[in-house]
Amino acid sequence: MHARHFLERSNEDNDLRVVALRFRLLRQQGYRVSCDVFNKFMDDEGKFKDSLITNVEGMLELYEAAHFGVSGEEILDKALEFSSSYLQSSASHTTSSLSALVNEALQFPIRKNLTRLAARKFISIYQEDASRNEILLNFAKLDFNIVQKIHQKELSDITRWWEALDSANKFPFARNRVVECYFWILGVYFEPQYNVARRMLTKVIALTSIIDDIYDWDVNDLEQLPPYMGICYKALLDVYLEMEAEVENGGGSYRVQYAKEEMKKLVRAYLEEAKWVYITKEDFDWVTSEPLIVRASCIICRLMDDMVGLEFEQKVTAVDCYMNEYGASKKETFAEFWKQVKKAWKDINEECLEPLPASMPVLMRVVNLARVINLLYERDDEYANSNTKTKQIVRSVLVDPIAV
Structure with missing residues (x-):
């Protein structure tokens, strides 16, 4: 059936919930359905009709659908503003299960949420729904718990490898984030058949994290580094100091930070090389x-990381560079960066619509990576700080099974 015909069929084509849901499901699968299907819900002034606010489920689906917009789709921009504003004020006035869905969506819309985290939360919400299908619910619980056991075994093996490295003693300055690294990779692909990729990439990204911390290490604490590493780090630092001295008179010393970031990219390239071993030559x-x-x-990762890390990371960030180059305030800089992040999500959506530039499974790995970044860096640096919120999320996905 043609996508357009599926989107508008039967007497339900004037039901906001149905139209928005079909629109989202089709776009998730890469179909380039037109956002014009929402024109029927607009008034003569080009605004969404006020009468729509009586349909909470419809507003929720409109909100979710709006996150699949691409650049130039003004109607979806209006839909997001209209629906989010209403849902924020109405969440406490709906039924308990629907209210939970609204609150969850406002924090983590489907497009930006991790599959496993979303599944865990939805199962809990669906369990409280009076219209639930008990057989379907029990199958969902069993499936979640079985896959969780697979992930637990993988993490156990990786933890033993990490402890055998004795990284806490050999690299006391580095962040001990092997669990978070595994969770990161799990967000990119959780499916059981990718167990080898998860194991390999977690090890690579954990070691990359140590190298990243080496580059950020305080020169005054070099004595805490192993001799061979200290020599290497000191040599790199001297080169960067020389660079700064060369450009200092021209007022461009901040540019040296870009050189340091490029050095980090060189190391991270090994991670990318390992990551794409599992795809075809065309995808490569x-x-x-x-x-x-x-x-x-990358834009989402870089800008969100630098914004949340501005207050506690003792290094030059993209925020500092933008403020220095354009004479902008912190507030103005953050506003511009969030604008760029919003645009980046639209670019991601565009790439996931036909004609696809690569296979959908490969594209979804990139989408999932952006989802992980969104989760870890939305309000705070959950990777660096690993606070209570992070631990709760990890426990819900990797530790606590769902009671059947």
């Missing part, structure tokens, strides 16, 4: 060409 050629979706994911 595509991803190494730095396509739009990959660049957009």
